[in-house]
Amino acid sequence: xxxxxxLELPGIFHGFFTREGGVSTGIYKSLNTGLGSADDKDKVLxxxxxxxxKAGVDPDFLLSPHQVHSPDVRTVSAPWQADDDRKADALVTxxxxxxxxxxxxxxxxxxxxDPGAKVIGAAHSGWKxxxxxxxxxxxxxxxxxxxxxxxxxxxxxxxxxxxxYEVGPExxxxxxxxxxxxxxxxxxxNKPEHFYFDLPKFILSTLKKxxxxxxxxxxxxxxxxxxxxxxxxxxxxxxxxxxxRQMSVIRLNGMIS
Numbered sequence: 283x284x285x286x287x288x289l290e291l292p293g294i295f296h297g298f299f300t301r302e303g304g305v306s307t308g309i310y311k312s313l314n315t316g317l318g319s320a321d322d323k324d325k326v327l328x329x330x331x332x333x334x335x336k337a338g339v340d341p342d343f344l345l346s347p348h349q350v351h352s353p354d355v356r357t358v359s360a361p362w363q364a365d366d367d368r369k370a371d372a373l374v375t376x377x378x379x380x381x382x383x384x385x386x387x388x389x390x391x392x393x394x395x396d397p398g399a400k401v402i403g404a405a406h407s408g409w410k411x412x413x414x415x416x417x418x419x420x421x422x423x424x425x426x427x428x429x430x431x432x433x434x435x436x437x438x439x440x441x442x443x444x445x446x447y448e449v450g451p452e453x454x455x456x457x458x459x460x461x462x463x464x465x466x467x468x469x470x471x472n473k474p475e476h477f478y479f480d481l482p483k484f485i486l487s488t489l490k491k492x493x494x495x496x497x498x499x500x501x502x503x504x505x506x507x508x509x510x511x512x513x514x515x516x517x518x519x520x521x522x523x524x525x526x527r528q529m530s531v532i533r534l535n536g537m538i539s
Contacts, residue, residue, distance in 0.1 A: 283336070286437040286500055289532070291397045295337055295381070296532040298391065298439035298500060300510045304329040306526065314512070314526030315346075315385055321526065330529070337381040337533050346383045346529065347373055349406045353415040355423045358382065372405035372420040376427045381533035387512040388442040388504050390485045391530035394420060394494075396429035402532045407438075407485055413457060417488050431493045438489075438499040439530045442515060444469070444480040446505035451475045457484075 283297035290296075304313030305328050310321040313329050327341070334344035342361040347370040354370040359377040362368060373382040374394075382404045384391050389408035395401075405411070405420045421431050448471050457464035467484045468477040482499045489497035504511040517525035 284439065284500060284502065286393075286498070288435050288496060288498060289393060289395055289437055291395065291435075293400075293535055294395055294397060294402070294532065295535045296393050296395075296437075296530075297333075297336065298393075298502075298530045299333055299528050300440075301512050301526060301528055302510065304332065309517070309522055309524060310526040313528065315529040316387075316525075316527035319526060320524045333383070333529055333531060334381065337531050338535060339379070339381045339533065343380045344383060344531070345373060345380055346385060347371060347406075349385060351408055351410040353411060353419050355403075355405070355416065355419045357423055357427065371407070371411045371416050372403060372423075374401065374403040374420060374423045374427060376401045376534070378534040381531050383529045383531035385527040385529050386440070386504070387514040387517075387525055387527045390441040390481060391439040392417065392420075392436055392485065392489075393439065393530055393532045394424060394434055394436045395532065396424060396433045397435070398433050399428040399430060400534055401427045401429040402534055404530060404532055409453075409479070409481060409484070412481070412485055412488055413460060417485065418492050421492050421494065432495045434494040434496075436489045436494045436497040438482060438485050438497070440500060440502035440504050440507075440511050440528070441482050441485070442505050442513065443482065443503035444478045446503060446515060447479045447481060448473065448476055449479045451477075453477075453479065
C-alpha cells in the first residue's frame with residue numbers, strides 16, 4: 283500500500299492499497315476488492331480480509347459503500363446490516379472500531395482526517411461525484427461530528443492523470459455550464475473538439491475552495507502504472523471484459539479510549 287506523510291499521524295492508520303498482494307488471478311490480479319466485478323467472490327472477500335487485517339479490524343468492520351457516482355455521504359459506526367442502504371460515495375466516522383474505505387479504478391479516492399477532533403472520512407470522487415458535491419458533502423458530514431474544515435487534511439490517492447483522460451465537447455460543457463472558470467481544467471487534444479481533463483487538479487481545487495487546512499495528491503496515475511493499479515479506462519481501451527478495483531482505507535486507531 284501507499285501512504286501519505288501528511289496522514290502519518292499518531293492514532294491514524296491509512297493506506298492507498300494497490301493491486302498487489304492478493305489472491306485474484308487473470309485480469310483481476312491480484313488484490314481486487316470489487317464485489318461488483320465478475321471476479322470470484324471468495325477471492326475478493328479474501329482480498330478484503332487481508333486489507334481488514336492490515337487495518338486491524340475484523341472483515342465485517344471494514345466498511346465501504348455501494349458506490350453510484352453520487353454526492354451522497356453516510357456516517358457509520360458499526361458493520362452494515364442486511365437492510366441498510368449502502369448507496370453512497372463517501373463515509374465518515376468518529377468511531378475507532380471501524381475502518382472506512384472506498385474503491386477506485388481511475389476515479390479519485392480521497393482520505394480525510396481531522397486529527398484533533400478525531401474524525402475521518404473517505405470519498406470516491408470521479409468527475410460526476412466531484413462536480414455534484416461529494417467532497418463538500420464529506421466535509422459537511424465531518425463537521426457534524428465535530429471536525430473543523432481548516433483542521434482537515436485531505437489526500438487524493440492514485441487517480442487517472444490528465445494525459446490519459448481524453449474527453450469530448452459534451453463532457454467539457456457539463457463543467458463550463460456550471461462555472462466558466464472550469465475551462466482551466468481542460469487542454470485541447472490532437473483530436474478535433476476533444477480535450478484532456480485534469481481530474482486531480484479539479485479535485486484539489488475543489489478541496490482548496492472548500493477551505494480544508496491541507497490538500498494534496500500522491501501523484502500516482504492509475505492508467506500508466508499497470509503493474510500497480512487497476513484502470514477502468516485502460517481496460518476499456520483494450521476492450522477487456524471487466525476490471526478490478528483497488529481500495530483506499532483510513533481508520534482511527536488508539537485515539538479514543
